[in-house]
Amino acid sequence: MVLTRDRLAADLRRLGVQSGDLLMIHSSLRSLGHVVGGAPTVVDALLEILGPTGTLVGPSFNYETALDPTFVFDPLNTPSDMGAIADEIRRRAGNHRSRHLTHSLSAIGPQAETIVTAGGPTAWAADDPLGTIFKLSGRFLLLGVTYQTFTACHVLEVAFRLHHRKLDTLRRRLRQPNGRLVTIQNTVYLRDVNYPGYDFNRLGQDMEDAGITAVAPVGNAIARLVPAQPMRGFATPRVKRDPDYLLQQGSEVTPLTRGVILTLPDGVLSVVDPEATFQPSRL
Numbered sequence: 230m231v232l233t234r235d236r237l238a239a240d241l242r243r244l245g246v247q248s249g250d251l252l253m254i255h256s257s258l259r260s261l262g263h264v265v266g267g268a269p270t271v272v273d274a275l276l277e278i279l280g281p282t283g284t285l286v287g288p289s290f291n292y293e294t295a296l297d298p299t300f301v302f303d304p305l306n307t308p309s310d311m312g313a314i315a316d317e318i319r320r321r322a323g324n325h326r327s328r329h330l331t332h333s334l335s336a337i338g339p340q341a342e343t344i345v346t347a348g349g350p351t352a353w354a355a356d357d358p359l360g361t362i363f364k365l366s367g368r369f370l371l372l373g374v375t376y377q378t379f380t381a382c383h384v385l386e387v388a389f390r391l392h393h394r395k396l397d398t399l400r401r402r403l404r405q406p407n408g409r410l411v412t413i414q415n416t417v418y419l420r421d422v423n424y425p426g427y428d429f430n431r432l433g434q435d436m437e438d439a440g441i442t443a444v445a446p447v448g449n450a451i452a453r454l455v456p457a458q459p460m461r462g463f464a465t466p467r468v469k470r471d472p473d474y475l476l477q478q479g480s481e482v483t484p485l486t487r488g489v490i491l492t493l494p495d496g497v498l499s500v501v502d503p504e505a506t507f508q509p510s511r512l
């Protein structure tokens with residue numbers, strides 16, 4: 230499928246993305262089909278819909294590169310490792326990027342500053358940038374990816390005090406806008422040795438079945454639009470009943486009823502037609 234900006238915008242509107250939304254995205258560009266203009270076109274389409282009162286947030290995570298003790302976090306230049314669309318948002322957001330060494334967010338729009346400057350030195354606590362998206366009643370867009378990439382579920386893990394994570398601190402250098410380097414310290418949540426892995430697909434599928442999450446194709450991808458506050462309200466009684474609700478139960482995570490899941494060496498994509506994902510060799 231060949232996708233123009235207008236076609237993308239029409240599909241995103243049909244899914245339910247609206248003017249004035251606070252929207253955080255996790256994405257796979259390849260799952261959409263062949264997008265004319267690539268990642269910038271997707272970001273243009275999203276910003277066009279959100280309009281001047283809407284805010285777009287992308288994950289600018291770089292947790293692999295931050296493992297290197299010599300790593301210097303440069304908010305203006307350290308790329309996002311969360312895909313081409315996330316990195317395009319990071320580039321356009323400029324200095325509106327939170328100062329977390331591994332899990333920063335980049336944001337564009339009137340609520341950008343509130344989000345990226347929120348909270349203390351952690352990533353998933355209620356008063357951090359991601360937790361602030363809950364407070365501001367934002368929504369999450371999963372574009373061609375499964376719930377296993379849905380970082381907001383980690384906020385729930387922390388809120389529910391699930392015991393399979395241990396806190397650690399990470400100290401690395403940060404490049405300030407004036408070029409000077411300072412050492413900063415962040416909290417990171419490591420997996421406990423007994424941690425079985427998470428199954429966020431379970432919560433996701435249950436919310437789809439309950440009609441809380443909108444699901445629709447965007448180009449060739451299956452897209453999911455999840456409202457933050459209803460998600461917390463939905464998860465709370467279920468985690469109280471079953472503290473393992475967000476954890477993987479067996480060798481597989483919960484299958485999703487919408488989309489064909491492709492597990493590739495470099496990513497897990499949720500698409501309508503696997504044959505129509507972008508493959509440069511076919512051009």
Ligand SMILES: CC(C)(COP(=O)(O)OP(=O)(O)OC[C@H]1O[C@@H](n2cnc3c(N)ncnc32)[C@H](O)[C@@H]1OP(=O)(O)O)[C@@H](O)C(=O)NCCC(=O)NCCS
Pocket residue numbers: 254255256257258259260261262263264265266267268288290311312313314315374377378379380495496497498507508509
């Ligand atoms: C890992 C992940 C990003 C891989 O998805 P992807 O679609 O293969 O990669 P990107 O989104 O970076 O898009 C780049 C790919 O799109 C394809 N592409 C290039 N131009 C394109 C175009 N014009 N139109 C469509 N696809 C195009 C190419 O295959 C390209 O890969 P290449 O640069 O290696 O050739 C995705 O599976 C994922 O997990 N996304 C969510 C990440 C996240 O937010 N995680 C949260 C914490 S776990």
